[in-house]
Amino acid sequence: MKTIYDVVIIGCGAAGLSAATYTSREGFKTLIIDEKNLGGELMSTGKIDDYLGIFGGVSGVQLAMNMYRQALKFGVEVKCPETIVDLDLNGIVKKIITGSGEYRGYSIIITSGGGESRSLVEGEAKLIGRGVSYCASCDGPLYRGVDVACIGNSGKIIEDLKILTSTARRVYLVLEEENGELEKAASQYGNVVTVKGRLLKIGGSGKVEEIIVEGDFGRRRIPVSAVFIAGEGDGKNEIYGRAGIALTDEGYVKVNLKQETNIRGIYAAGNCTGRGFNVAISIGDGLMAAISALKYVKSIKARMGEIKRESNIFYVEIEEGKRAYHRFKVEEDCMIMQSTYTPPEYRGLGIAGRIVGEVLKYAGKIGVKKLIVECSYVKRWIEKRRGEIGEFEVEYDIKA
Ligand SMILES: Cc1cc2nc3c(=O)[nH]c(=O)nc-3n(C[C@H](O)[C@H](O)[C@H](O)COP(=O)(O)OP(=O)(O)OC[C@H]3O[C@@H](n4cnc5c(N)ncnc54)[C@H](O)[C@@H]3O)c2cc1C
Missing domain, CATH: 3.50.50.60 (FAD/NAD(P)-binding domain)
Incomplete structure (x- = not known):
C-alpha cells in the first residue's frame, strides 16, 4: 500500500522547512516536495541583516542549509526536484499529483512562495x-x-x-x-x-x-x-484555486490566523499567502500551519481509531454521514458475520480490519462458539489471521 503521510508540504523554502521541522520532530510522517531544490528564495537573498538573533547577519544560503539540516535530523523526507501539478482534495486522504508521480497525505501545507516581482523583458x-x-x-x-x-x-x-x-x-x-x-x-x-x-x-x-x-x-x-x-509569481496558485482552495483577490492562498484555508486539512504559510515577504514571517506562519495541521491529523486519527457499537453493527464514523461498518447477527452461541462496508475513498487504510477485529473480541466476550461467515471480506481477513482469532469454529456461507 502506498505511504500515507501525515503532512505533505509543498515547497522547501523557509516556511516549508519551518513547518516540516516541527511536524517531524513531533513524530509525524512528513514529506516535502519542491520543484527546484532546497531553500527557495533564501538561495538568492544574499546577506540577511534583519533576522533577529543573528547579530552581524547571515547569508541566505547558510540559513537555508542550517534549516534543511535541522529538518532532516528529525526525519523529514524530501522529494526534489518534483513539481506539484494538481491536487485531489476529496476525502480524508488527499492526493498530491506531481509531474512524475502521486503522493498521499492526511494534511497538506502549501508553502510554495510567490509574490516576488519578475522583471519584464524588452517589449513585454x-x-x-x-x-x-x-x-x-x-x-x-x-x-x-x-x-x-x-x-x-x-x-x-x-x-x-x-x-x-x-x-x-x-x-x-x-x-x-x-x-x-x-x-x-x-x-x-x-x-x-x-x-x-x-x-x-x-x-x-x-x-x-x-x-x-x-x-x-x-x-x-x-x-x-x-x-x-508562466513566471514564478504569475498565476502559480491557479492549481490550488482549481482544487477548490479559496484565493485572495490578488491570487494568494487565503488563510486565517491559524493558517487554515477554506478546506479542512489544508494549510498555507509564507509568501504564497501574500503576507509579509520576509523570512521571519514565513518561519512563524510555517510553524503555526504545522501546529494547526497536527491538531487536525490527531483529531482524524482519533476518530478513525474509535470503534463504536449500535445494536448489531460495529462502526467507525469516518466523517459526518460516512461510516465504515460490519453488520452481524447473534443466534444462541453462533455469530453470523453478514457484511462489511467501507466507503470506497477510505479503503486501504485498515479501517475495516480493525472493525472486524473488534467484532471478534465482542464475540469472544459474549460466549460465541461458532462463526458463520457470509461476507467475503471477513473470509479473506480470517484466512490471513487463522492463528489469531481464538477458538471459534468457522463455517463459510458467502453471500456478500
Ligand atoms: C533578493 C532577495 C532578498 C531578500 N532579502 C530579505 C531579507 O533581507 N530579510 C528577509 O526577512 N527577507 C528577505 N527576502 C524575502 C525572503 O527571502 C522570503 O520572504 C522567504 O524566504 C520566503 O520563504 P517561503 O518559504 O515563503 O517561499 P520560497 O522561499 O519562495 O519557497 C517556496 C518554494 O516552493 C517551491 N514551489 C513552488 N511551486 C511549487 C510547485 N508547484 N511544486 C513544488 N514546489 C514548488 C519553490 O521551488 C520554492 O523552493 C528577500 C528575498 C529576495 C528575493
Whole structure:
C-alpha cells in the first residue's frame, strides 16, 4: 500500500522547512516536495541583516542549509526536484499529483512562495494583450494553428504545454534554467521545440511577431504570434484555486490566523499567502500551519481509531454521514458475520480490519462458539489471521 503521510508540504523554502521541522520532530510522517531544490528564495537573498538573533547577519544560503539540516535530523523526507501539478482534495486522504508521480497525505501545507516581482523583458509591457499572455487556458485557443512561444520554469508551464500543444502549430519552449522534469514533459509532444537560452526581447509592431533568445548558439530570432509567460509569481496558485482552495483577490492562498484555508486539512504559510515577504514571517506562519495541521491529523486519527457499537453493527464514523461498518447477527452461541462496508475513498487504510477485529473480541466476550461467515471480506481477513482469532469454529456461507 502506498505511504500515507501525515503532512505533505509543498515547497522547501523557509516556511516549508519551518513547518516540516516541527511536524517531524513531533513524530509525524512528513514529506516535502519542491520543484527546484532546497531553500527557495533564501538561495538568492544574499546577506540577511534583519533576522533577529543573528547579530552581524547571515547569508541566505547558510540559513537555508542550517534549516534543511535541522529538518532532516528529525526525519523529514524530501522529494526534489518534483513539481506539484494538481491536487485531489476529496476525502480524508488527499492526493498530491506531481509531474512524475502521486503522493498521499492526511494534511497538506502549501508553502510554495510567490509574490516576488519578475522583471519584464524588452517589449513585454507594450504587447500585453496583443500576443503577450499570462494565461494559456484563456488565450491559447486564440492562436490556433500558428507558432507560439512559452516561457517559465514553474509547474504551471507543464499545464500550459498541454493546452498550447493542442491548439498551436508549433510551441517554442524557452528554458532559461535546467529543468529535467519540464523537458521530459515537453518531449511527450511532437510539436514542441525546446530552446535553451534567455528571452531577451519580444518584438512586433502592434502585435507579437517574434522573440529574441540568447543562448550558447548566440542570438536567435524566432517568429511567433504569441508568447505565454508562466513566471514564478504569475498565476502559480491557479492549481490550488482549481482544487477548490479559496484565493485572495490578488491570487494568494487565503488563510486565517491559524493558517487554515477554506478546506479542512489544508494549510498555507509564507509568501504564497501574500503576507509579509520576509523570512521571519514565513518561519512563524510555517510553524503555526504545522501546529494547526497536527491538531487536525490527531483529531482524524482519533476518530478513525474509535470503534463504536449500535445494536448489531460495529462502526467507525469516518466523517459526518460516512461510516465504515460490519453488520452481524447473534443466534444462541453462533455469530453470523453478514457484511462489511467501507466507503470506497477510505479503503486501504485498515479501517475495516480493525472493525472486524473488534467484532471478534465482542464475540469472544459474549460466549460465541461458532462463526458463520457470509461476507467475503471477513473470509479473506480470517484466512490471513487463522492463528489469531481464538477458538471459534468457522463455517463459510458467502453471500456478500
Ligand atoms: C533578493 C532577495 C532578498 C531578500 N532579502 C530579505 C531579507 O533581507 N530579510 C528577509 O526577512 N527577507 C528577505 N527576502 C524575502 C525572503 O527571502 C522570503 O520572504 C522567504 O524566504 C520566503 O520563504 P517561503 O518559504 O515563503 O517561499 P520560497 O522561499 O519562495 O519557497 C517556496 C518554494 O516552493 C517551491 N514551489 C513552488 N511551486 C511549487 C510547485 N508547484 N511544486 C513544488 N514546489 C514548488 C519553490 O521551488 C520554492 O523552493 C528577500 C528575498 C529576495 C528575493
